[in-house]
Amino acid sequence: MTIIREQEYLRVYQKITRMISMVLDHQQVMDTIVNSLPGLLNVDAATIRLLDAETGKFVMGAANGLSEEYLSRYSIDTEETMEMILSGYPVSKTDVKLESSPEDREIIQSEGVNSILTLPILFQDSIIGILRLLTKDKRIFTADEISFSMALAEQVGIAISNGRMFLEMENQVDFMKEVQQLSTLVNSSLDLSEVLDTIVERLPDSLGCKGCTIRLLQANSNQLELVASHGLSERYLQRGRVENEMNVAAALSGSPVAIYDVGHDDRIMYKTAMEEEGIQSVLSVPIKAGSDVIGVIRILSDVPRCFSSSEINFAVTAAEVGGGAIRNARTYQQISLLFNQIEENERFLANILDCIRPQLLVVDTKKHLVLVNKVLQGEMGCTENELLGRGYHDLFQDQECDEKDCPINKVFATGQPASFTHTNERDDGVHWCERTASPMLGTDGEIEFVIEVIRDITAKKQLEEARLEQMKLQGVVELAGTVAHEINSPLFAALGTAQLLEEDLDEEDIIADVGTIVRNLKEIGKLTGKMTQMTGYESREYVGDTTIVEIR
Amino acid sequence: MAEILALDDVQDATILIGKILKKKGHTVHSFTEEDDAIAHAKANKVDLAILDIKLKKMSGIEVLSLLKEVQPAMKAIMLTGYPTVETAREAISLGADEYCVKPIDRDELEEKVEKVLKSRGNKNAMSV
Numbered sequence: 051m052t053i054i055r056e057q058e059y060l061r062v063y064q065k066i067t068r069m070i071s072m073v074l075d076h077q078q079v080m081d082t083i084v085n086s087l088p089g090l091l092n093v094d095a096a097t098i099r100l101l102d103a104e105t106g107k108f109v110m111g112a113a114n115g116l117s118e119e120y121l122s123r124y125s126i127d128t129e130e131t132m133e134m135i136l137s138g139y140p141v142s143k144t145d146v147k148l149e150s151s152p153e154d155r156e157i158i159q160s161e162g163v164n165s166i167l168t169l170p171i172l173f174q175d176s177i178i179g180i181l182r183l184l185t186k187d188k189r190i191f192t193a194d195e196i197s198f199s200m201a202l203a204e205q206v207g208i209a210i211s212n213g214r215m216f217l218e219m220e221n222q223v224d225f226m227k228e229v230q231q232l233s234t235l236v237n238s239s240l241d242l243s244e245v246l247d248t249i250v251e252r253l254p255d256s257l258g259c260k261g262c263t264i265r266l267l268q269a270n271s272n273q274l275e276l277v278a279s280h281g282l283s284e285r286y287l288q289r290g291r292v293e294n295e296m297n298v299a300a301a302l303s304g305s306p307v308a309i310y311d312v313g314h315d316d317r318i319m320y321k322t323a324m325e326e327e328g329i330q331s332v333l334s335v336p337i338k339a340g341s342d343v344i345g346v347i348r349i350l351s352d353v354p355r356c357f358s359s360s361e362i363n364f365a366v367t368a369a370e371v372g373g374g375a376i377r378n379a380r381t382y383q384q385i386s387l388l389f390n391q392i393e394e395n396e397r398f399l400a401n402i403l404d405c406i407r408p409q410l411l412v413v414d415t416k417k418h419l420v421l422v423n424k425v426l427q428g429e430m431g432c433t434e435n436e437l438l439g440r441g442y443h444d445l446f447q448d449q450e451c452d453e454k455d456c457p458i459n460k461v462f463a464t465g466q467p468a469s470f471t472h473t474n475e476r477d478d479g480v481h482w483c484e485r486t487a488s489p490m491l492g493t494d495g496e497i498e499f500v501i502e503v504i505r506d507i508t509a510k511k512q513l514e515e516a517r518l519e520q521m522k523l524q525g526v527v528e529l530a531g532t533v534a535h536e537i538n539s540p541l542f543a544a545l546g547t548a549q550l551l552e553e554d555l556d557e558e559d560i561i562a563d564v565g566t567i568v569r570n571l572k573e574i575g576k577l578t579g580k581m582t583q584m585t586g587y588e589s590r591e592y593v594g595d596t597t598i599v600e601i602r
Numbered sequence: 603m604a605e606i607l608a609l610d611d612v613q614d615a616t617i618l619i620g621k622i623l624k625k626k627g628h629t630v631h632s633f634t635e636e637d638d639a640i641a642h643a644k645a646n647k648v649d650l651a652i653l654d655i656k657l658k659k660m661s662g663i664e665v666l667s668l669l670k671e672v673q674p675a676m677k678a679i680m681l682t683g684y685p686t687v688e689t690a691r692e693a694i695s696l697g698a699d700e701y702c703v704k705p706i707d708r709d710e711l712e713e714k715v716e717k718v719l720k721s722r723g724n725k726n727a728m729s730v
Contacts, residue, residue: 532684534683535656535683535684536683538684538704538705539612539615539683540615541704541705542615542681542683542705542706543614543617545707545708546615546618546619546621546622546708546711547614547621549707549708550621550622571705574705579703582684
């Protein structure tokens, strides 16, 4: 190598080093290099591709001097070349047309590329990308040029890595702040919808992406249900079930998945729907609550995006924060539901107690009222608040029920249900009350409360008395009928015989006597007739304490 | 004149019926036992049966039913010391012509017997 050439290389090396040391953004580093190298190294075009560690493929980082069509071809170079590069060796091709694969030959020819020098970009002995220098003229890259380009590529590797590291650090700080804010936001609400909406709106914004979806696993079906989305069309969201999509399945098993090119990645099922929606890259992360995966967050980018590890970590952390908040909100939702059900049941039971006709009360072990139904409140002329807490015996002290007969006392003494019937004098007459008390046992088997039901059984008592009266009357009527029947046959014989005798007699005195007998027998006949038609009777005073009945 | 069967558990009552109706020229066969009365009806012609409802073993209604089987054209007067709607309804349904309440007056008995005997062949006369 001549001194002039060495000086030239040194000048280019210094210039490149100075340029790339002035910028920290690794994209700017790559752009600077591909824009500067053609002029400095006398080539027509330059490209930098970065290695996607997840897929093991090289993705475009920066390019200069080449058409979009050429750049978007599927393969970069022949398998042999790529193997050499991955092994850390440069590959120089003077006539690419002859040394390229048949399918790329046409595009290479139309682009007019003849010679390519492909160099691995190394950082700390690892390949992080490739640098390609392309010429339209046939050019044989000399050993010095290749060696110099290798040194340049190494500088590029350092610069890209530094830029990446700086960016990563910057991102990590930003992401930490973002996670902190997200955590504050989602933990400030127990409304599940609000929590979900906050996550789907904040996450794509923080990562500079198009949209985001949250799908949660349904406990009963174990299927994912779309519960929130942002920045995506309804048509895209309705494209179909996603459980079987490989990236979703991987996220459900707990691993995040970043996809650079959704159009050519087997882990994507709905490629057409994504293309129509303008989605280029996807990041799927599991939503964890504790150690359980409860769903999947998908962050979608409308530009090709190689998600960095800090971005993936951020998404995973944000999803975990979200998962905790979702679990809390769900728990709160369930508690609220349960609480509402309990309230509803309480209202229902209170309505039942208020609608039943008997008076009902519950006393605690100190015999203080702890529950009274509306009927009892009405009967006492007091409100619920006035009655609760009052002593049971104070409340009923004016009633004709001795403490020794009190069913509540009996229940506390024996532990068994007890009842007692007594009368009460009221303005409208005597009322019969039936009190039935039953124990309510606690978990320890001891009496915790006693329930007492007070029923006004006046109508029942009156009915019983009427029935007794009716039975008594029925007995009297039947007896009267039987007696009349037993009398009527001999009476018939006696009356008829007397009448025949009266006819056969001649003496006036005796005829008159027999006439008296006939008349009186007929009177007895009238009486037995009344007895057979009897429907009731009235007691009538006779002599002293004796009463007789008058037949009605 | 008619062949009359009188059945009552009180013997004096059957004797009385016999005395009253014999004076009117009828032949009266008096019984206090149901079986004897039924046996008589099976062997002899009976124009009219006067039956008490309360008997010793059966009711007058049951006896009426059996007598009607052997003497369908026979007339019947039911006597009772304890009239009820049920017994009256049953007696009528079995073909009784009169339903009289004891103690029946001699004149009333004679009148009812004549009325029932005259209505032989005219089945629409029934009074209680």
